[in-house]
Amino acid sequence: MNLEFEQISKTRIMINSLCIFTNIKENNVIRKYKALLKYIEKDKISAEKAINLYNDFIYSLLDVTSNTCFKKFIIDILFLDSNPFTRIIDNNNLNNISILNQVKYELEALEYIANIKSSNIKEVIISKSKAKTFQIDIIQSLIDLKLEDDEAESEKAINKLKNRIVSNNNWAQYLDEIISFYNQYGTGEFGEYRAFVWEHENDRKYLRGIKTPDPVRLQDLVGYEDQKETIISNTKQFLKGYLANNILLYGSRGTGKSSTVKAIINEFYNEGLRLIEVDKSKLVDFTRIIRILKDKKLKFIIFVDDLVFEEGEASYSALKTILEGGVENRSNNILIYATTNRKHLVKETFSERSGDEIHANDAIEEKLSLADRFGMTVSFYSPDQKEYLTIVDNIAKARGLEVDKEYLHKEALKWVRWYNARSPRTAVQFINWFIGEMN
Template sequence: MYTEFEQINKASIMINSLCIFKNLKDDSVLLKYKTLLKYLNSKDISVEEGIELYTDFIYELLNKADGKSLKKYIIDMIFLDNNPFTKIIDEQNSCDKLFNQVHYELNALQYISSIESSAIKDAIIIKGNVKEFEIGIVKSLMDFDSDLECNISSKAIDKLKVNILNCDNWGDALESIVEFYKQYGTGIFGEYRAFVWEHEDGAPYLRGIESPDPVRLENLVGYEYQKEIIIDNTKQFLNGYQANNMLLYGSRGTGKSSTVKAIINEYYDDGLRLIEVDKNKLCDFTKIIRILKSKNLKFIIFVDDLVFEEGEASYSALKTILEGGVENRSNNILIYATTNRKHLVKETFSERSGDDVHANDTIEEKLSLADRFGMTVSFYSPDQKEFLKIIDGVAEARGIKVEKEYLHAEALKWVRWYNARSPRTAIQFINWLEGTLKQ
């Protein structure tokens, strides 16, 4: 049995022993935790310094862990980490020596996070030679081994985290972790299904979306033929066959973007992920490729509302991507883009009457960009019959029960007063109707 002081000393040493999960040692929470443990191992400590280091650690934990306990925070960090272990899984290799080290470090991380708040407070009280009134202050310090809130989730990763939390030895969960990585991906790709390519302080990175649009294919009424084409192409891609980049063209509000998002939700468990890239950041495509190409997952690069102005650098970047440069080729990436314009590059009358000797060639070059997508799927505005069918489908899905004649009459009024016929307009109308009926 270790005394409380020996537990604190051992935990401090174990943090230093991390090799595979070395990145965790540089995490701001673990750094402050280690500083606190190291200070408590000193022969003589100041109660003021002990309290300050303890509260610095708690503050950082609250900032980064959103009310989770230290144990849960460390488990989250384990799954977000990229390290030699996750690299081997991505490459579909195996190494018993490395796996043995991971087994040890999982148990070490469990031990590091298992010290109770009360043990650290006792160490401050005993080693700090506190005065009577200071004892109450130390004991009133916030604990870090309990959650402020506990959200129950059905996500596979959250179920696995709960199982690890309840393991007597975290190392025993290694096999389950490996299986999860193989199916859902490592690092942030196992944690999130959708990402946005961002720039922050000049540095590009992938930001995981905490709550992506939950839309499902079954929620999208109409456009069955278009959805079938996109689904078939996506299935070919997931099954390892050749598939095409796709351009979804059509009127606003017809469900182009929603269809792409629904595809991701439908095939997430099959290893499909979404990376949304603004057209102005398409010049970063090579950087994105380098991140994704080694992952044992399939990725759809999603570019929404695609249209180019004259001379945009991203136009040339997309053209190169679609033509397939040497480094841009990767069999685990497709591009799905949406646009409201038949021609992706804005064309002016002055170009047709300008002094370019080969003006027609220039114009044709601009108009040919859409042709470089393997497939173009058209989403046209529905006629009145199709629109009312969409209205019926959305109303049924919402459980709204009104006379069909009234429903249709009000829907057509809505179209005349507000927007043109589209699935988006149908949803907006049903939102209004549902609120009106509940008043």
């Protein structure tokens, strides 16, 4: 029993000893864990209060994870953390031996913290509270921590590395692998996620990682080969470190503009490309976003979907400043890809055309020139009937659909007349319906 007492005391002190990973101490699960350990360190404790603190800890863990593998949880928050260690990697300063040595110690400390057995905690509660028989039964029935992660194996590089660490002892030996991973995939949340949304929540403005981004790949997008090649070529140039252009993707709804941008990210994720989706109303935050991204070793596409401005919107001036490249808005690891279905990005009024001001034409030209400030405009026009049917055929083939082509075309054209105009999206919607009707 003395061994369990010592382990609990040592675990709490090790939590307090974290310096590089000090943010982990403020995690709600860790605070609940620490409160439990602090209480059961006392000479005399109440079984009822100890049970309550134990359940608070387990509930907080279940609230953020799919199981009670505490080791996996520790590794997850470790990889999401931004700290002096991740900063020296972002700044290519791996000569800071004191930080690297401290990280090795803290990896060992986190391993010790994560390896405590719930059975040991329960034994201490039973012993120190002098639990009665019915209390012992209750304590023994409390949910246990798992020592192994039973989730299915993932193909993601970060999950493979996490699983190796969780499944083995001596976490410090993985320091070089962690550094290598960070160098290729990015530190903190940028190594965990490939796509983000810029969020406003109460008084907080932050990047929210998207756990399950659209998995669309370029090979899934049928048609518009020239347009895709233009965007791919520009993106490759960007990834190689050369100057590249901001791109405006213009065209009708459903032609695959947004899907193309998302597919580009999925295609080049392993080469260090990430997506930041920003609503056009939040473009005024661009300087703040740049400050977060500019020192990262990754490349970022700022994605603005369905871009169009009302008269006098602050975001219009913000985008104009961004595209013109003010001193603080210049960063060689950021490009803007935006989509629109309007030829002109600012809605015009009849009063502007009627000459209410002396320089009305100049004002109109200024608005129309915003699109010109993008380095490239790539047009996605609605397909003609032949192109539309080709898209339908290719989607049907990809889905393994075997059906008379003449009948398929007849139904596809009927679908267009009944519902939407010709577009790749319409073709997908038709095939979805058609397969359902056949089964």
